Amino acid sequence: MPSVISAPILAHREVAPRHFVLTLHAPPIAASAQPGQFVQVRGVDWVDPLLPRPFSVMRAHRDKGDIEILYRVVGKGTALMTRWQPGGNAQVFGPLGKPFQLFPYGARVLIGGGVGIPPLLMLAEQCGRRPEAMRAATVVLQGARTADQLLCVEDFQRTGVTLELATDDGSTGHHGLVTDLLKPHISRLQARYGTVEVFTCGPMAMMRAVAETCRDGGVGCQVCLEAPMPCGFGVCMGCVVKVRGAWEIGQGSRRIKGWTMERHYKRVCHDGPVFDANEVVWDE
């Protein structure tokens, strides 16, 4: 059950150029947030800008009741947020949306870039708590333009899962697109673990390329989408994405899903933000 909270700001620090991590004390949100879910954040007295800004939950410390978000300064709202100081309060509500769905078996590839990284860190930390033998079955692939734009590298390393990096200028890791790294990993993990599920969040073009690779490779793929979100909790119909009609038979691991020719709009905030990549109509 989501809550609306005037949350004390506990910490606020710049972690990369124009990227900040904000720590808020929000116990009910921390208690239930799952990877892929987000919160709506707003200054307590905002009128202009008016609407809350959606940010993925990057960490939820259930014991302390704190959550962390990582944001990039891109406009009016995020510019105002940079002035927030510990001791003040921020309005936050959530957790919102449907989280990534994890199956207990099989290998996982987390692939993303930019501000798609925060939900993947939360997911990676969860994967890092899998039994020792399965930790190697999780791979994180992160891309950025340059090395200084890579996010949370040490945090990913600490989780114990495999991390590979790619930069457009070759300043760190693979010289090129992060999606170049995907196919070899899928083949390798498929041979070793049987099933592979891919989780992606980042720029639309990247997620689309990931979705295509997964479709061709016959592996499952969950995408975490973005859209302008006035409400974030499903009431305004402002954040829609075009999806295919779906059918489903069976249950649990025996479940078989398929798609029809029918198309309609779904709310990214409430029906997502995590969708089956095959459900999304990418060319709209």
Added chain:
Amino acid sequence: MSSDQLPVNSDQLLVTPHQQRAGRDAPSLQIHIGPLCLRNPVMTASGTCGYGEELAEFVPLDKLGAIVTKTVTRHPREGNPPPRVCETAAGMLNAIGLQNVGIERFISDKLPFLRDAGATVIANIAGEDVAEFAELARRLDGVGGVAAIELNLSCPNVAGGLDFSTDPQLTEATCAAVKAATRLPVIAKLSPNVTDIVAIARAAVAGGADAVSLINTLVGMAIDVKTRRPKLANVTGGLSGPAIKPVALRMVYQVAQAVSVPVIGIGGIMTAEDALEFLLAGASAVQVGTATFTNPRVSLDVLEGIERWMQENGMGSVQEIVGGLRLAEHVPTLAR
């Protein structure tokens, strides 16, 4: 919110002993909108609370005066392509295009939840012509769990959607046809995109509307200078939020002076003080719209703020506030 920031000070009010007594007890928030009796004057506006399911996660729906459901049409509508929304100074533009489940699924899938939640439901409908408005109203007449019907005469985001509320004759004919088709109270929701809102309000009343609600959104647009494209795929959209409150308040004031039926004030209400302004201007009740996006619980905050203010000012009932605006003598009246 302290009472001295509010538009009327307690020491300036004439408080009768009866009211003082009532003021110490919980004030009565009950209000009458024509034949419709609501537990309090705060509702959520159509299109900003869906069909109640998601809002119920944050707000006990039976605490609100009413919930006005998203406009339903005869057939389901898929709505406009995205982007459908963009933020503007102290407000937002939307061009949702009336995405909705259609009247039949509204009745079978959405109403039962609202009924079970104990919500007072005002069903907002839109037809493509007068006959379709009447047909929708007739369909809702028999089903349980609908307290009143609000006519969306004014959705600016669908082709031809403006015709009804810019034309007094059509407005009157629609209200009359709907009244003939249902026993439920009928509220005509008016568009601000007209030259003379009073003429339209009078036409709605002549057609038999039990109340009028205003305002719907103001047609606007925004352009992305970088790409030189409109920020909405639909090019234009409806402006809502605090940016429109002064316009809404002026229109409510004008209409309340001109018509004999209750007026419901809508437009940019974020706080109890905003709502009180509408009541003082002559509204009997208010609807909270865009503000719900900024905080899903805001309608309850508005309600609690009104209650607190009434207590602080020794007010026994909401009706005492309605139209309580104080004017100097010889102010020009806006109504014609």
